[in-house]
Amino acid sequence: MKLGLVAMSGVRAHNEELTRLGLTLPGFIERNKTIASLPSLGLLTLAGLTPDDVELDYQEVEDLDQLDGLPGDYDAVAISSFSAQIGEAYALADRFREAGVIVILGGLHVTARPQEALRHADSIVIGEGEPVWPQVVRDLRRRQLQHRYDSRGTPFNLGSAPMPRFELLEPERYNRLTVQTQRGCPFDCEFCAASIRLSPVYRVKPVDKVVAEIRRIKELWPKPFIEFADDNSFVNKKRAKQLLRALIPEKVRWFTESDISIARDPELIALMRDSGCVQVLIGLESTTTAGLHGIEQKSDWKAKQLDSYMSAIDRIQRHGISVNGCFVLGLDGTGPESFEQVRDFVRESGLHEVQITIQTPFPGTPLYDRLLREERLLDATAWELCTLFDVNFRPDGMTVAELENNFVWLARELYSAEATRARRRAFFRKLHELKTSDRLHAGGAI
Secondary structure, three states: EEEEEEEOOOOOOOOHHHHHHHHHHHHHHHHHHHHHHOHHHHHHHHHHHOOOOOOEEEEEEEHHHHOOOOOOOEEEEEEEEHHHHHHHHHHHHHHHHHHEEEEEEOHHHHHOHHHHHHHHOOOEOOOOOOOHHHHHHHHHOOOOOOOOOEEOOOOOOOHOOOOOHHHHOHHHOOOOEEOOOEOOOOEOOOOOOHHHHHHOOOOEHHHHHHHHHHHHHHHHOOOOOEOOOOOOOOHHHHHHHHHHHHHHHOOOEEEEEOOOHHHHHHHHEEEHHHOEEEEEEEEEOOOHHHHOOOOOOOOOOHHHHHHHHHHHHHHHHHOEEEEEEEEOOOOOOOOHHHHHHHHHHHHHHHOEEEEEEOOOOOOHHHHHHHHHHHHOOOOOOHHHHOOOOOOEEEEOOOHHHHHHHHHHHHHHHHHHHHHHEEEEEEEHHHHHHHHHHHHHHHHHHH
């Protein structure tokens, strides 16, 4: 049996002006290339659970319109997609089925909209894939494939995680490869469409397994750049330090996402630096308490952190770790003034990098459900607008046009060549000053 693993990888903004900007603004170009180049770790992990006698092939489809026929000759395919590209995933699935190929669909979107997905698949996987995948393969071989496999209620033990089949990739196609060190997040942010929607249980992968995956990648790519595919890498500070100490001798460079609390732990930041951390993306979301209020639904944790933003950014970047501050525009409680506020904050804080997105109601999130109840969604099934750069809701503090137009204005302000160079120059100048100061102090001590 030949099984194709197909990842849909080409998310594009529908906002035409923003798309045109993306062709010229350095910040947009760099982050878009990075996101587009990430392989599907989920599919590679399922490949690691697949018996050796099943022939496997991994493919990425960026643009269905550019695809001539089918991407391979398979008996069955498992297709993974973002919500924004689920329409193309369904169209590709339909093509495969017309050709007599068995189609299996899974992932976040399928879990949120199983009935919709079933119209385009022979079988769907709801929830995490690992607990049910061995049964899927057995049933597939017996020609007894079920229509649904539902793993909800049985969180996967990451201690049993297989080695992802990184050898299915062509390393030269990517500027970084992904490794997952944990799954889930103890916070419950209203807009979050990450792994918490597959399973709400927070779990960590044993450190030795993480190191083994990195060593496997190094066998294929001698000097890799790693992106940790976690929702929030350093929630468990004690365990995080164990992992970071184990990473130091591996001599890899890496990127991850975390929350602002890491700045309160000097030992943790020092270990991040010493183990090869180049950049950490932190969800700052807004520059006002009104904008942050209610985002984190358990304890309103995000809103309580605002006063520490400036000092936290400085503390992290003093260690030579770039902070990529992520902001969400269009949050409830914010108006047209929020765009200048973000621009000014970025300049004053000394952020090395910045990422701006538009509040996006992904299916399956509390945000989607609330905006649907409030009749504020512009189109309840416009999944193609789930790009983080398109508007599919009515903001409460501005018009749709104001959100779209001001977002483009802010993109120009933050991502122009001049603004990008200024941020980076300031970051490296500050590092040089700190190193010079450290040398002078060391000399005085001698």
